[in-house]
Amino acid sequence: MTHEEQELGLLLSRVFENVVMTEEKSLQKGYFSDLSIAEMHTLDAIGPYEARTMSETAQSLGVTTGTLTVSIDRLVRKGYVIRKRDEHDRRIVRISLTRDGKVACRMHSKFHAVLARHILEPYAEDEKDMLIRMVSDIDEFLTAQLVRYDDEEDNEMSIRKTARDVAAQQRRREDNG
Amino acid sequence: MDDTGDPRERNLTETDIAKKKDMILDDIIKFLVKELDISPTEINPDMSIEEDLTFDSLQIYELVVDLEEAYDIRLPDDMLDSVVTVGDFVDLVYTLTVEHEQ
Numbered sequence: 001m002t003h004e005e006q007e008l009g010l011l012l013s014r015v016f017e018n019v020v021m022t023e024e025k026s027l028q029k030g031y032f033s034d035l036s037i038a039e040m041h042t043l044d045a046i047g048p049y050e051a052r053t054m055s056e057t058a059q060s061l062g063v064t065t066g067t068l069t070v071s072i073d074r075l076v077r078k079g080y081v082i083r084k085r086d087e088h089d090r091r092i093v094r095i096s097l098t099r100d101g102k103v104a105c106r107m108h109s110k111f112h113a114v115l116a117r118h119i120l121e122p123y124a125e126d127e128k129d130m131l132i133r134m135v136s137d138i139d140e141f142l143t144a145q146l147v148r149y150d151d152e153e154d155n156e157m158s159i160r161k162t163a164r165d166v167a168a169q170q171r172r173r174e175d176n177g
Numbered sequence: 178m179d180d181t182g183d184p185r186e187r188n189l190t191e192t193d194i195a196k197k198k199d200m201i202l203d204d205i206i207k208f209l210v211k212e213l214d215i216s217p218t219e220i221n222p223d224m225s226i227e228e229d230l231t232f233d234s235l236q237i238y239e240l241v242v243d244l245e246e247a248y249d250i251r252l253p254d255d256m257l258d259s260v261v262t263v264g265d266f267v268d269l270v271y272t273l274t275v276e277h278e279q
Binding site: 049102103106109110 | 239241245254
C-alpha cells in the first residue's frame, strides 16, 4: 500500500464518520432531538412539497417498503408525517410532511448547505469546480461498489444500510482488528 | 410622451400591488405577533428579522413554511439568503405569488 493510498483511505473513513457524527450531534442538540438521522433522511426523501408514494420514497432511500412502513409509522406517531390513501386509487398510500416535518426538513437542508458553504469557502471558483468533480468521481466509484455487493445473495449489505449503521459497523471492524 | 398607458389603469394596478403587499404584510405581522407576543404596532417593514425581531432559523423556517402554504409558493433557500427585513419578505412573497399566478 502506498503512502497516498493509506492517507486517502484514512481520510475517506474520517470524513464519512465526521459527517455522520456532526449530523448526529446537530440533531441531538437542535430542536428536533426526537429524530434520528435515518428518520431525518426519510423526511428529506419525502420532501417538503408534493405527497409521495411509499414505493418511490423507499426506492430513493434504498430500502424495502416494509422497512419504510415501520419508519413511517414512527414518524406519523411523532407528528412529522401524514399518511393518506389516494382519492382516485385507494390501493396507493401517499405520504407527506406535517408543518413540523417541513420545518425539520428545511432546517436539515440548511445544515448541509452551511456545511458545504464552509468547505467551499477557501477555494477559488475553478478549485471549487475541481473539488466537486473529484468528490463526484469518488461518489460514483463507491456507488458502483455498492451495486456489486447488492448483487451478491445473502450479503448483509444487500440492502443499503443507513449511514449510521455503516459507520457503526466500520467502527466495530476497526475495534476488532 | 414617454408614458402612453391609461393613467386610471396604471393607478388601479398600483393599488392592486399595494393591496396585495398589505395583505402579505398583515399575514407576516399576524405570525410575528403570535410568535413574539408583541403588539402589531411595534412591527414595521424596515425591521430586521434576525437582529430587531431576534428570530432564529427555526422561527424563520416556520414563517417560510406557513407563507408557502398560504400563498401556494416555494421559497427556496438561495432566495431567502437575500431577505433581511420584514419588507424584503413581503417583496419576495409578492414576486413569487405573481410569478405563480402567471
